[in-house]
Amino acid sequence: MTLLMLFSTFLIVWGQKSKQDILYNSFFITNGDTVRYHSEYDWYSSDVNWLMNERTRLYALVDTNLNVLTEFRYRGVTPFYEGFYCAAAKRDGKWGLVNKKGEEVTDFEYSLDPFPCLDTTINKEFFIFEKKENKKGVIDANGEIIVPFKWKDIFYCNCAILSLKRGRKNYLYYVKTGKTVQLKKNFFVNGFNKFGKAVLDDNKTGKYGVIDTSGTIIQPCIYNREKDVEKFLK
Numbered sequence: 001m002t003l004l005m006l007f008s009t010f011l012i013v014w015g016q017k018s019k020q021d022i023l024y025n026s027f028f029i030t031n032g033d034t035v036r037y038h039s040e041y042d043w044y045s046s047d048v049n050w051l052m053n054e055r056t057r058l059y060a061l062v063d064t065n066l067n068v069l070t071e072f073r074y075r076g077v078t079p080f081y082e083g084f085y086c087a088a089a090k091r092d093g094k095w096g097l098v099n100k101k102g103e104e105v106t107d108f109e110y111s112l113d114p115f116p117c118l119d120t121t122i123n124k125e126f127f128i129f130e131k132k133e134n135k136k137g138v139i140d141a142n143g144e145i146i147v148p149f150k151w152k153d154i155f156y157c158n159c160a161i162l163s164l165k166r167g168r169k170n171y172l173y174y175v176k177t178g179k180t181v182q183l184k185k186n187f188f189v190n191g192f193n194k195f196g197k198a199v200l201d202d203n204k205t206g207k208y209g210v211i212d213t214s215g216t217i218i219q220p221c222i223y224n225r226e227k228d229v230e231k232f233l234k
Helices: 040-044 226-232
Strands: 002-006 009-013 026-028 034-037 048-053 058-063 086-091 094-099 115-119 124-131 135-140 145-151 153-156 161-166 169-174 180-182 187-189 197-202 207-212 217-223
Touching (some): 040 048
Antiparallel strands (some): 034 048, 124 135, 197 207
């Protein structure tokens, strides 16, 4: 039997005592409610997990000893992916970020759950969020806005680089330096590989080239198939 404390209220929980006993992921608490893990497999990638009250369908964050780190207040959640310190949660119809301490590090004002990015080249995690009017921006694990919410689309390209789109213009944004480089009209960059190169797509002509992480085009967009430029990506 494990004591589960929710602020000043003590709830007695019967069931799992540690994350090793993952088959026993359902609990009964003293007010008659049943709670269970959002996913028992989330323990494999994190030392915290979401616990859901089956009656209210609300989530709280717990650690491996079932210490409650937040109230049961979230209507939707995403996992704490491996290597991440934050996860997304939904409250009052909007999304925000919660860290492993149970702290809300952003306002809850975003219309959709974010796309999470973990960049090992700079040891940094950040999240692509969307606000009203389909404007996207990027927030880091400290709740700091690193890309303002003014972009039509944002894509993570690896190597601490984001592809930004506004109107018909595309840009490369360098998370480490904050530098933005405008690409030629209709050009779009796919993800960079371990060699620091990426396929460059000319959406107007339908042809392909190659670009490196500095924004330098090392093969012009003259190739008919993406496969034709693979040899230049090493």
